[in-house]
Amino acid sequence: MTLSLGAGAVAAVGLYLALLVGIGYVTRRQGSRTGFSDFYLAGRGLSGFVLLLTLYATQYSGNTLLGYPGEAYRLGFSWVMSIGFMMAVIVVYQLFAPQLHVLAQRHAYVTPGDWIAHRFDAPRLTLLANVLLVLAISNYLLAQLVAMGHVTEGLSGGTVPYWVGVVLLTLVVIIYETAGGMRAVAWTDCVQGVMLAVGLVGLLVAVAPTPGHLAELTSAIAATQPEKVAVPSWEVSRNWFSTILLIGCSAAVYPHAIQRIYAARSLETLRRSFAIMVFLPLVTTGAVFMVGMFAIQELGTTGPIDADQVVPLLLNHWSTQSLTMYVLCIVVITAIVAAIMSTADSVLLSLSSILAKDVVGPVFMPEASDAELTRAGKRLSWVVVTILVGIALAPRITLWGLTEIKMELLAQVAPLFLLGVRWHGMTGRGALAGMVVGTSVYLALLAAGLSEVWNIHAGIVALGVNVAVCVVVSQSGHDPRLRPIATSNHRTFE
Amino acid sequence: MRSNLSGVMPDAAPARAPLKLPPAPRRWWIGAVYVLLFAVSVPWYLPASDPVPVWLGLPHWVVIAIVGSAAIAVFTALVVTRFWPTEEEIVHGVAGPTNLDDDGRNRIHPNNTNHDQSDGSRTEERR
Numbered sequence: 001m002t003l004s005l006g007a008g009a010v011a012a013v014g015l016y017l018a019l020l021v022g023i024g025y026v027t028r029r030q031g032s033r034t035g036f037s038d039f040y041l042a043g044r045g046l047s048g049f050v051l052l053l054t055l056y057a058t059q060y061s062g063n064t065l066l067g068y069p070g071e072a073y074r075l076g077f078s079w080v081m082s083i084g085f086m087m088a089v090i091v092v093y094q095l096f097a098p099q100l101h102v103l104a105q106r107h108a109y110v111t112p113g114d115w116i117a118h119r120f121d122a123p124r125l126t127l128l129a130n131v132l133l134v135l136a137i138s139n140y141l142l143a144q145l146v147a148m149g150h151v152t153e154g155l156s157g158g159t160v161p162y163w164v165g166v167v168l169l170t171l172v173v174i175i176y177e178t179a180g181g182m183r184a185v186a187w188t189d190c191v192q193g194v195m196l197a198v199g200l201v202g203l204l205v206a207v208a209p210t211p212g213h214l215a216e217l218t219s220a221i222a223a224t225q226p227e228k229v230a231v232p233s234w235e236v237s238r239n240w241f242s243t244i245l246l247i248g249c250s251a252a253v254y255p256h257a258i259q260r261i262y263a264a265r266s267l268e269t270l271r272r273s274f275a276i277m278v279f280l281p282l283v284t285t286g287a288v289f290m291v292g293m294f295a296i297q298e299l300g301t302t303g304p305i306d307a308d309q310v311v312p313l314l315l316n317h318w319s320t321q322s323l324t325m326y327v328l329c330i331v332v333i334t335a336i337v338a339a340i341m342s343t344a345d346s347v348l349l350s351l352s353s354i355l356a357k358d359v360v361g362p363v364f365m366p367e368a369s370d371a372e373l374t375r376a377g378k379r380l381s382w383v384v385v386t387i388l389v390g391i392a393l394a395p396r397i398t399l400w401g402l403t404e405i406k407m408e409l410l411a412q413v414a415p416l417f418l419l420g421v422r423w424h425g426m427t428g429r430g431a432l433a434g435m436v437v438g439t440s441v442y443l444a445l446l447a448a449g450l451s452e453v454w455n456i457h458a459g460i461v462a463l464g465v466n467v468a469v470c471v472v473v474s475q476s477g478h479d480p481r482l483r484p485i486a487t488s489n490h491r492t493f494e
Numbered sequence: 495m496r497s498n499l500s501g502v503m504p505d506a507a508p509a510r511a512p513l514k515l516p517p518a519p520r521r522w523w524i525g526a527v528y529v530l531l532f533a534v535s536v537p538w539y540l541p542a543s544d545p546v547p548v549w550l551g552l553p554h555w556v557v558i559a560i561v562g563s564a565a566i567a568v569f570t571a572l573v574v575t576r577f578w579p580t581e582e583e584i585v586h587g588v589a590g591p592t593n594l595d596d597d598g599r600n601r602i603h604p605n606n607t608n609h610d611q612s613d614g615s616r617t618e619e620r621r
Contacts (some may be wrong), residue, residue, distance in 0.1 A: 016595070030555070080556050081559070083563045084532070084536070084559065099584050102585060108510075118510050163600050209551075211551040212551065213551065214551025217551070226544075231540045233542075234538060237537070240538075241536055244532060265586075275575055279567045281563065282563060340586070421516065421583055
């Protein structure tokens with residue numbers, strides 16, 4: 001890692017970290033401080049502005065700013081697919097978010113498991129879904145910790161070692177997260193969302209992509225690496241569709257995103273947030289995609305580069321060009337730190353709520369009060385980050401690699417939300433059979449070294465099997481737990 | 495099943511009111527438009543060409559992908575602002591469609607007589 005932006009960048013990030021801890025302290029004084037849903041859902045009162053920025057900051061992670069340019073650098077222009085698959089997430093929300101929000105408000109859901117348990121009344125299904133969710137988002141959190149180390153090391157030009165970055169930034173996250181819960185996370189997400197937007201505008205300014213400049217870039221890449229400019233082959237297109245499906249279905253059911261749907265103040269709030277958020281991939285992933293393209297031109301002669309090192313190298317290169325570029329690079333670095341931390345805090349909060357309420361609570365603390373469960377969740381946060389920091393100190397996979405594994409596991413849970421809300425005939429037995437078979441198929445393909453089949457992600461193949469089995473089993477037998485209410489046209493569960 | 499797992503699994507539905515699922519929406523055309531837009535935004539239909547045509551400084555298929563994505567964003571904003579269900583529709587199904595066919599039969603479980611009876615009577619009330 002060779003990025004060295006000096007004391008200015010370190011000071012900017014230091015101030016930013018102090019601001020985050022301050023927000024954690026202020027939000028600690030708000031709310032009941034002991035209520036489980038108050039701590040984990042901010043009292044279900046997120047306004048449109050806060051909801052939009054917290055969804056934005058959460059969805060665009062360290063992987064977006066560090067991993068995506070690396071993929072663009074590796075794949076070329078076909079990484080423009082990242083705009084489409086980030087947009088697919090918002091499209092998939094249309095399938096279930098409004099209904100789930102209203103049900104969550106009426107039935108006081110806090111965790112994704114609350115919906116699953118209420119909808120299907122199938123303990124084995126709820127347990128398996130929670131296991132998959134915990135595995136997937138633990139992986140996601142691990143990716144953020146790895147990114148923290150890379151950024152800090154790069155920011156200091158190697159003076160601050162990787163492990164110090166992981167430990168220091170994680171410590172800041174856990175402090176404000178356990179102090180203020182969802183309120184602290186949402187408000188810090190607002191700051192982080194603004195930082196992210198400012199940083200990306202800075203990137204666009206730095207890149208200054210006029211048509212003439214872009215034409216020069218395109219012809220330069222075409223001259224040296226024509227495969228990165230060529231019309232995508234049918235194989236690449238299949239993989240493109242598969243990625244849209246994979247990210248669309250998986251990211252829409254991130255537990256922390258589901259909890260933000262629960263936490264929205266009203267349906268109108270949620271609607272307004274989505275109406276704006278759907279345009280953000282054009283600006284966010286679009287800018288990041290262009291950075292990756294410029295990296296091909298700027299770094300093309302430096303030899304093989306690890307995908308995760310592309311942005312640090314590029315910023316280091318740009319920061320030496322002028323004072324303006326130096327300042328912009330500092331803003332971008334701070335935005336990258338913001339993106340990583342905003343995702344890490346949201347995932348950690350969600351993880352601790354699931355572990356406390358759906359896993360540890362029912363088994364070890366069946367009679368626990370809200371306050372006791374909340375305290376247990378805070379302690380679990382510390383346990384989880386301690387374990388994951390230990391793993392992050394010896395990373396053996398790229399950020400995008402971590403993301404793909406997480407997405408493919410989440411995809412197996414997606415039918416519980418996408419179909420569960422809309423398809424009245426879906427039974428718990430069918431959902432469980434589908435998830436067991438789908439997950440088994442995915443793991444078998446992974447074990448066989450088949451991360452893709454016919455350029456389709458193993459997770460999408462498994463999701464297809466999952467849904468097919470779910471449909472067949474749901475249709476083949478009447479679930480005795482489902483009973484209609486005589487005066488309603490809705491299926492009910494008693 | 496639950497008895498075998500008591501003590502090691504969370505209670506499936508702790509003291510919640512029975513769940514009434516929202517009515518299944520009928521606006522299938524929205525899904526069809528999305529399929530069309532995504533199909534257009536991925537340039538699988540373009541033949542290989544050398545040199546690749548350049549539009550606005552970018553390979554033409556990249557511009558198509560970006561414009562296709564922008565169209566998806568605009569359409570989604572339209573869907574969100576014009577066609578999202580209201581809380582009333584979600585809770586009571588007032589303006590929302592149901593999973594019944596025109597004869598009041600359950601499309602999903604046509605042999606389920608309990609559903610047929612209850613859902614059919616509801617349909618009659620509406621008529």
